[in-house]
Amino acid sequence: MITVQREVFDTGAEIRKMTADRTDIGAVVSFTGLVRDFNEGKGVQALTLEHYPGMTEKQLAKIEEEANRRWRLQGSLIIHRYGRMEVSEPIVLVVTASAHRGDAFAAAEFLMDWLKTQAPFWKLEEDPDGSTDWVSERQSDLEAANKWQQSD
Amino acid sequence: MKILYFAWLRSAIGMPEETINLPEGVRSLHQLIEWQKGRGPAFEKAFADMDTIRIAVNQEYITDDITLTGNEEIAFFPPVTGG
Numbered sequence: 001m002i003t004v005q006r007e008v009f010d011t012g013a014e015i016r017k018m019t020a021d022r023t024d025i026g027a028v029v030s031f032t033g034l035v036r037d038f039n040e041g042k043g044v045q046a047l048t049l050e051h052y053p054g055m056t057e058k059q060l061a062k063i064e065e066e067a068n069r070r071w072r073l074q075g076s077l078i079i080h081r082y083g084r085m086e087v088s089e090p091i092v093l094v095v096t097a098s099a100h101r102g103d104a105f106a107a108a109e110f111l112m113d114w115l116k117t118q119a120p121f122w123k124l125e126e127d128p129d130g131s132t133d134w135v136s137e138r139q140s141d142l143e144a145a146n147k148w149q150q151s152d
Numbered sequence: 153m154k155i156l157y158f159a160w161l162r163s164a165i166g167m168p169e170e171t172i173n174l175p176e177g178v179r180s181l182h183q184l185i186e187w188q189k190g191r192g193p194a195f196e197k198a199f200a201d202m203d204t205i206r207i208a209v210n211q212e213y214i215t216d217d218i219t220l221t222g223n224e225e226i227a228f229f230p231p232v233t234g235g
Contacts, residue, residue, distance in 0.1 A: 033235055049234065050159055052227060055211035080234060092235050112235060120208070120227075121234025122159035134160045137231035 001076070002060040004051065006083040009093055018075045018097055025074045027101040029108040033092040035085050039135065043128045047135075048084045049091065052120035056080070063114045067096070070110065071103040078111060080121065110148050117145040153222050158229035161205065164198040174222035181207065182217040184226070199228075206231055 003009075011032050019025050035047050060078050067076055075097035085091060094111045098104040123135040156169045175187050189199045199205065207214050208227040220226075 050162075051234070052156070052158055052208070052211075052229070055208055055227065058211050116235035117232065118213075119234050120158065120229060120232050122230065123233045124159070134230065135233040137233060141235075 001078070002057055002064060003077075003079045004053075004056050004060070005079065005081060007081070009079045009081070009090060011090070011093055011095075014077060014079065014093060014095055018077060018095055022074065022097075024099060025097045026099045027104040028095065028097045029101070029104040030096075031092075031094045031108050031112050032090050033112075035087050035089050035091060037087045039125060042125075044087065044125050045128045046084055046086045046126040047091070048124040048126070048132075049080075049082045050122045050124065051080075051082045055120050059119045060115060063111060063118055066114070067107045067111050071096075071098065071107040073098050073103060073107055076107065076111070078115065080115070080119065082121070113141075113144040113148060116141045153220070154225045156225065156227040156229075158227065160230055161198055161228050165194055174220060178220065180217050180219055181209065181214065181226075184220060188228075204230060 011030055015028055015030060019028060035044070037044055060080065064076050064078060067073065073096055077093070077095040079093040081091055094108050096104040096107040096111065125133050125135055153174060154169060154171050157165050157167065162168050178184050178187050185199060185202065188195050206229055209218065209224050211225065
């Protein structure tokens with residue numbers, strides 16, 4: 001399931017929803033991305049996430065479909081927020097469920113690595129002095145996404 | 153066609169989107185980019201280095217040159233930084 005929303009999400013509630021009344025799930029993996037107070041050696045007090053409504057949902061759905069094609073998953077969920085968020089607020093949630101841990105672990109990492117380079121979101125960083133800067137693409141994110149293509 | 157701009161491209165160009173008719177002489181994405189560069193200093197500067205720009209046509213990433221009909225939704229934006 002894909003959700004793009006402005007509101008804060010509750011990781012625990014999302015996991016409980018996914019596993020409620022299920023007896024075939026043996027493993028649940030979740031990743032939550034948070035706003036941290038530094039980036040590239042600079043202080044950060046808030047982020048504003050811009051996205052491309054329509055394409056965002058399309059790209060996230062494609063990425064989720066690909067994860068379900070590669071691994072045996074009993075459930076998958078991506079929630080990505082947009083708008084302004086302050087330090088320590090959650091930005092993104094990925095939850096995967098499978099019978100055994102291997103598939104859930106791998107799929108969760110894949111979903112994060114791919115969405116970082118495919119989903120049309122952009123971060124605008126606010127420094128403690130109030131000035132803003134668009135965040136640049138990271139080489140390490142590209143490498144993380146590429147490793148899944150090679151193992152294909 | 154609808155043209156969308158995001159993140160620093162939106163700020164540089166000064167608008168999030170516009171609707172235009174396919175300009176005369178423009179039949180491909182590559183030609184559209186060249187046309188964009190000729191629309192004044194802000195466009196020329198924003199489109200100067202195409203390595204810093206990603207393109208989506210009808211909400212799918214496009215890296216090759218394609219033919220345009222004039223009915224497309226074309227988005228120009230910097231490399232994505234979500235997650």
